[in-house]
Amino acid sequence: MDDDNRLARWQRHTEIPLAVASFVFLTSYAVRVLGHGHLTDAVLDLCLALTFAAWALFGADYAVRWLLSGQRWSFVHRHPLDTVVLFLPLLRPLQIVKAYDAVRRRHGRPWLTVHARVIVYAGLSTVLLGFTGALSVYHQERGAPGATLRSFGDAVWWTCSTLATVGYGDFTPVTFRGRLIAVGIMAVGLGLLGAVTGTFASWLLHVFSHEDDERPPGD
Structure with missing residues (x-):
């Protein structure tokens, strides 16, 4: 039960930061792809660094939730979408919609x-x-x-x-x-x-x- 409470607190506190990281990831990747041949190498390198930093944050969040769940390998089977998103981070921005819904639910009735x-x-x-x-x-x-x-x-x-x-x-x-x-x-x-x-x-x-x-x- 304590593991469940700690996991719930972690997810509640990281929803907005992870949503921001998802937006940063998508934006930096988009700038690198669409700005290729138009932007300086320094800007493209900065976007690449931001992309990998956001990806590392996603991996750290997954690892923490995996440890707090106390389920170890069964956590992977019970959260297949999270596992797929970890290896396909371009799907991560879809979590922004989920995070927005969760925040609205905690602050009142859904609109x-x-x-x-x-x-x-x-x-x-x-x-x-x-x-x-x-x-x-x-x-x-x-x-x-x-x-x-x-x-x-x-x-x-x-x-x-x-x-x-x-x-x-x-x-x-x-x-x-x-x-x-x-x-x-x-x-x-x-x-x-x-x-x-x-x-x-x-x-x-x-x-x-x-x-x-x-x-x-x-x-």
């Missing part, structure tokens, strides 16, 4: 219903995922032999069509890492799309059911 929160947070997660996915695939594809994604705009268009499960085929990654990123975006995109459509359908059923309950007998 949206459950259905609305799922839709809004899924939408925000989709935007963050699309931006990070476009950055990462552009980072891997630019300059590759036979690459079709020659600009960040191409990467954004490709990411949007992939997340929407449209897949026009006008742009396709040619590198191994680019294709791995594509597989991840497809999988997460399907999940987020299913969450939004399923929640919207559930909300409609709830509304219609509530209207039927309020309707006078015999109508």
Whole structure:
């Protein structure tokens, strides 16, 4: 029980700092990718240092939570998403949405219903995922032999069509890492799309059911 309390206190105290670190990580990585060839080496090196510093902070947080949980290896199995994010830190900015929700819950009643929160947070997660996915695939594809994604705009268009499960085929990654990123975006995109459509359908059923309950007998 003491381990649970210590873990809860640690998570409560580190939510905002980690959210800030996630923002720093994404910003510094974006500046390095988009500023390549336009910024000085000193600025790019600073962004690289900030990126690795934020990543190290994520690793330290994971290690502390692993120790405080008292579960050791079962902690890894019970928190698969945290483990994946540790090795794929570009997904870490998605935690900003989760941290924002947790802070609002502690300071009062959430300002949206459950259905609305799922839709809004899924939408925000989709935007963050699309931006990070476009950055990462552009980072891997630019300059590759036979690459079709020659600009960040191409990467954004490709990411949007992939997340929407449209897949026009006008742009396709040619590198191994680019294709791995594509597989991840497809999988997460399907999940987020299913969450939004399923929640919207559930909300409609709830509304219609509530209207039927309020309707006078015999109508």
